[in-house]
Amino acid sequence: MTEFGDFISALGEFGPYQKLLVLLLSLPLLLNPFQMIGQVFMVVDEPHHCNTSWILAIGPNLTEEEQLNLTLPRDEDGAYEQCSMYSPVDWDLDSIMAYGLNDTEKCSSGWVYPSAQPPSLLTEFDLVCDRKDLNDISQSVYMVGLLLGAIFFGPLSDRIGRRPVFLMTIILQGLFGLATAFVPHFYMFMAFRCVVGAAVSGIQITELALATEWVGVNSRSKAVLISHCCLAIGQMILAGLSYGIRNWRLLEIAGSAPMLALFFYIWVLPESPRWLVTKGKIEEAKKVLQKAASVNKCTIPPGLLEQLKPEKKTKSGSFLDLFRKKPLWKVTLIMSCTWFADSIVYYGLSLSVTNFGLNIYLMQLIFGVVELPARFACMFLLQWLGRKKTQAILLLLSGLMCLIITGIPEDQPIVTTVLGIIGKFTATASFSTSYVYSAELFPTVVRQTGVGLCSTSARIAGIMAPLIRLLEQYHRAIPMAIFGSPPVVVGLLCFLLPETCGVDLADDTGATTPEVSSRRLDSLSEKETTEDGVHLEKDVYRCSESK
Structure with a gap:
């Protein structure tokens, strides 16, 4: 069978057709940051105190200041306690003013928010005091959705195709994201967010397959990282919109409704021809290849098209295939750990945007700006250093930044911010590298299953990240120490992986050993030299040196 x-x-490694396809795949990623970290701006901390309107039945003419003085205890700094109040009594007002109240209890009639800001998740659902942890728990529920999406949509994409799963997840994210803006209860909010998380996960892993399977060897990383740049742009847009739209329901609508405008993808989005070939759908594969060739203004030789047939029917890959052969199960285990480390440091830093001591909207804008050069830098790092070294070095650096932050005094917000920005840069670049590397390491028949498993590992870390932040009540350094340790350990494990730079994608599980990959690299270099000259040979050779 012809490779x-x-x-x-x-067809052209990265012609106009592939560039248009990458653009279409990138548009949904502009909106993903709204779902991933938008909740941070919907639960901005606000001054609050217990609702003590009970005393107004006794003294309706009391001023607000008199009411608070009589019904709320004060803390060590002289401010009103936010989570406790004096227990209501049946006395008359003169007795209360003469003797005062002594017994305290938790807020029993809700809370009051004097600032009169637009409705937020915090004020509308009272995410304060004993209910404060519900915010981090809801973030974990969203991560559970990401986990479920990786478990379900990865294997489903290998079975029924990349295109139908991508379309399905776009519609799910748009519909349930929009519905989230109208929920009457916080628990319903969490349930809808879980579904949105599953859709976001499905979009990301399916976009990865389509972006890599449609382009040539030397353009794979470029295709994936260009689409990932939209995630960075989306974070910058999020900072601006969240600053201008303080009503959480309107912000949710702004971040979800545009996804429904992508319904036209039903008519324009192609299926992966590589997947079609592995399923024996040769005629369909020929049609999409010929359509792409016409857009790229080139012709695929008829004799070459006639060779587009599998030597034998390729069976669908399964989860167990990832662990049946040593080279593949080693890759599966290490890459699963890599995604776990990527996720825990990335979300750990992203969700800690309120802890760096600066304005959270400014910090989000900086984090978004930092992600853009981080993803662009990957295009060059992956070519010059290769996948293995890039992955290992970036993981090590991101982990080290978090560990260094644990030793910085709390009164040094600028230093903490600088280290956090460096950590976010390297964590972002590492995560993007993992997407490219995983797509190249797993063969076509189990690519989505393998990436889905890795994504599952990342989502477990994502579930843990908001819960780990709760440990800061014991010591502020504990969360950052936990966020930084796995990347350092896993970064060292990455040196055990094979290099894939310049190597064609494998289709079957029998072509996953480093030796097979090396032979493919040699033949590719020889062929491309005769067609495109010395330049392409140098690109491939540079990658092979880093192996």
Whole structure:
């Protein structure tokens, strides 16, 4: 069977058709940051105190200041306690003013928010005091959705195709994201967020497969990282919108409704021809390849198209295939750990945006700006250093930044912010590298299953990240120490992985050993030299040196 990479070479490694496809795949990623970290801006801390209107039945003419003085205890700094009040009594007002109240209890009639800000999740659902942890728990519920999406949509994409799963998840994210803006209860909010998380996960892992399977060897990282740049742009847009739209329901609508405008993808989004070939759907694969060739203004030789047939029917891959052969199960285990480390440091830093001592909207804008060069830098790092070294170095650096932050005094917000920005830069670049690396390490028949498993590992870390932040009540350094330790350990494990830079994608599980990959790299270099000259040979050789 002719290598599928030959058809991509004839089509054009990264022609106008592939560029348009990457643009279409990137648009949904502009909105994903709204779902991933938008809740941080919906639960901005506000001054609050217990509702003590009970005393107004006794003294309706009391001023607000008199009411608070009589019914609320004060803390060590002289401010009103936010989570406790004096227990109501049946005395008359003169007795209360003469003797005062002594017994305290938790807020029993709700809370009052004097600042009169637009409705937020915190004020509308009273996420304060004993209910404060519900915010972090709801973030974990969203991460559970990401986990479920990885478990379900990854294997489903390998079975029924990349295109139907991508379309399905776009519609799910748009509909349930919009419905979230109208929920009457916080527990319903969490349930809808779980579904949105599953859709976001499905979009990201399916976008990865389509972006890598449609382009040539030397353009894979470029295709994936260009689409990931939209995540960075989306974070910058989030900072601006969240600053201008303080009503959490309106912000949720602004971040969800545009997804429904992508309904036209039903008519324009193609299926992966590589996946079609592995399923024996040769005629469909020929049609999409010929359509792409016409857009790229080139012609695929008829003789080459006739060779587009599998030597034998390729069976669908399964989860167990990832652990049946040593090279593949080693890759599966290490890459699962890599995604776990990526996720825990990335979300750990992203969700800690309120803890760096600066304005949270400014910090979010900076974090978004930092992500853009981080993803662009990956394009060059992956080519010059190769996948393995880039992945290992970036993980080590992101972990070290978190560990250093644990030793910085609390009165040094600028230093903490600088270290946090460096950590976010390296964590972002590491996460993007993992997407590219995973897509190249797993063969086509189990690519989405493998990436889905890795994504599952990342989502477990994502579930843990908001809960780990709760440990700061015992010591502020504990969360950052936990966020920083796994990346350092896993970064060292990454040196055990094979290099994939310049190697064509494997289709079957029998072509996953480093030796097979090396032979493919040599033949690719020889062929491309005759067609495109010395430049492409140098690119491939540079990657091979880093192996």
